[in-house]
Amino acid sequence: MLLLFPFISKSQSGNDNTKQKIDTTEVAEINGIKQFISIKGNNSAQPILLLLHGGPGTSLAESAESFTDKLKDEFIVINWDQRQTGETAKLNAGNQPLSVDLMISDAEQIIQYILHQYNRQKLYLVSHSWGSVLGFDIARNHPELLYAYVGISPIVDEGKAEVLTLHMLKDWAKNTGDSTALNEINQINLPLETTKDLFTFQKWLFIKNDVEFARKDDFKTNYYNWMNIWFRLWKESVRVSMFDHSKTYDCPVYFIEGNADKYESHNLVKDYYDYFKAPQKDLYWMKKSGHTVFNTEPDKLQETIIKIKKKTM
Structure with a gap:
């Protein structure tokens, strides 16, 4: 089942150069529940960027305008409210049993749904914090679906x-x-x-x-x-350490980490970055930020993601 709200023509695809603007929401029946996604971009011919929020349970859909204004010129930016979060929670009655495998399955099916809807082969996957639990798994097991995986403040150990x-x-x-x-x-x-x-x-x-x-x-x-x-x-x-879980990725992997607070725990991200192998990789430090980079350095964050796009397209 699919419910559509104000949307551009379904004729849009990766090969369409009409540069139409997209600003819509969708509710799709995926993995047994109604799931909410917000889709915004200033050029429908641009690649898709899917944001995996953290928490778990912390939607970014409402606050995304403050850190995606530049990204919308370069991508079709999609925010997805995960199971029992935000608009998706409102659409489904009751609290269903949760597991990591179920959340990963949701993410996989959301990606397949988006690629099918927009007639694309790949997208950019960007996660924040706990969203890396899903992001790392997708990057490891489905690299063929990603131009690149970008982990913002990822959880590594x-x-x-x-x-x-x-x-x-x-x-x-x-x-x-x-x-x-x-x-x-x-x-x-x-x-x-x-x-x-x-x-x-x-x-x-x-x-x-x-x-x-x-x-x-x-x-x-x-x-x-x-x-x-x-x-x-x-x-x-x-409780899963990425050092024990993933040593090699077959798609480009990038980290964005704030270290303004000088916490030693930030070094774990650097240690894991040095540990894993990927076709392309880089680690970008946000020196005026802590965990929520998008709140403190939204412009620099977007510029960094756009730089990654130029490296990987």
């Missing part, structure tokens, strides 16, 4: 990242003299196997990074609501 980040949090609490923070942080057990440990870990990481909503009264309630849906999937997905 969450176990090691947790150790490094917890050490950093303890040093921060000691240096600031915050006894409440230090007491709570010292009670965190690694790996993060309980909702209590994950909540405490994330709360103090947010506060350390001056994220204001972490100090609000409803933060705990909202975070536990998120964990009620996503904790089991998150725990399953982040």
Whole structure:
């Protein structure tokens, strides 16, 4: 089943040079549920770029305008709200059991659907944070479908990242003299196997990074609501180290990583970049950014992705 909202003619394809603008949304029946995608571009002849949001459960569809204005000149930019996220969640009643395999299957079928709809052979795949769980798998198992895979703040070894980040949090609490923070942080057990440990870990990481909503009264309630849906999937997905999982890719692979906060965990991305082999690869550092590069350096992020396009088309 397919529901279409204001859309260009279906005659558009990869060989069409009419340069029509696209600004539409679609709801497609894929993998047993209704799935929402937003499609925007200023030239229908350009290649497709599919964004895999992170979280899990954190849609980028509404905020994408702030970091895709330049990309829309160079790509057809597609935002997909994953299962139980954003508009896709609203379209489907109830909370269905989640697994990494199911989410990967969704991603594979979304890609096949998009390529079929637009009569294309390949697309650009860009992920943020947790979206790399899906992105790495697609790049490894379906390189023939990708011009390139671009991981923004990818997760490469969450176990090691947790150790490094917890050490950093303890040093921060000691240096600031915050006894409440230090007491709570010292009670965190690694790996993060309980909702209590994950909540405490994330709360103090947010506060350390001056994220204001972490100090609000409803933060705990909202975070536990998120964990009620996503904790089991998150725990399953982040226990895989990419160092053990993927050493070789048969498509170009690029990383974009913010390191303004100087966290040691960023070095894991560099270590994995040095470790794997790919036909083309590069690592771009965003020196004014942390984890959410698209918020702090949207122009530079887009310029980097456009540079990658020029290398791979």
